[in-house]
Amino acid sequence: MPIPNYQAFMQPLVSQIADGRVHSLAELKTPLCNALQISEEQRAETIASSGNRTVVSNRLGWARTYLHKAGLLSIPKPGFVQITDRGQQALQSGQTINNGYLKQFPEFLEFIRPVKDATDASADEAKTTHEDDTTPDEQIKSAWQTLNSALAEDLIELVKKQTPQFFEVLVVQMMQAMGYGGWSKDSGSATQYTGDGGIDGIINEDPLGLETIYLQAKRYTDAAVGRPDIQAFVGALEMKRARKGVFITTSRFSRDALDYVSLIEKKVVLIDGKQLAELMIKHNLGVSVKETYQVKAIDSDYFAED
Structure with a gap:
């Protein structure tokens, strides 16, 4: 058997x-x-x-x-x-x-939904369509999305279990992996764990520090980051006379927080737990390549006669 x-x-x-x-x-x-x-x-x-x-x-x-x-x-x-x-x-x-x-549980249906934008049909219908009508190429893509979705959720759950100090170092390394402060591996650093004035990390975009990005890291399990937290961060940026800030959390942001950022003059980017996991996967931070598959096609030039 x-x-x-x-x-x-x-x-x-x-x-x-x-x-x-x-x-x-x-x-x-x-x-x-x-x-x-x-x-x-x-x-x-x-x-x-x-x-x-x-x-x-x-x-x-x-x-x-x-x-x-x-x-x-x-x-x-x-x-x-x-x-x-x-x-x-x-x-x-x-x-x-x-x-x-x-499939009786909504959170499971959401997980197995093969197409992210399949909101007009039930997950059962989407799944049936996926199995019956998709091409092998589409099935590979859907499987890849499912694998990454599972990886992202496992990754963020693991990050939540780490210490706040670990998380502060992680967000600095992620910014560097994305290319910020790429002039040197020492271009970014986490601040002291006490008395940091609301700033958890710093990225110097150039050797002279003329352009600096300030980071705030909140390792929350479930609670949403609200407007007061963002306002406090903006206040910390003002104390540094800074124009750029990135606020990263393992949870999510409230609607008030998102609306507030859209109204202020300073450039503040908010990254929630889902985006954080996706960025870590994209830039190979905390993950490694497990398997590689090659999809090959006919090389028409090889068969073309002069």
């Missing part, structure tokens, strides 16, 4: 963590393989394109991701899982836990 697909891992995974304790995926792998009757040979089978990641680890990882997006389990820290109340309810329902079951 072939190795079961990732959906087959969902039910036994939730069952294995039903005791409510925090479990590592590593410790769960063996009992899950036993429950799914996966042979020792199959457990060692690797993904052809990766060379070292096993098929079982890959499918278990995706089962965890889908269950997490649907709210049946939480991820207290990387590599660990814990059942939620929704997960307990799923077990008690007696229903089979698979994608069909998970």
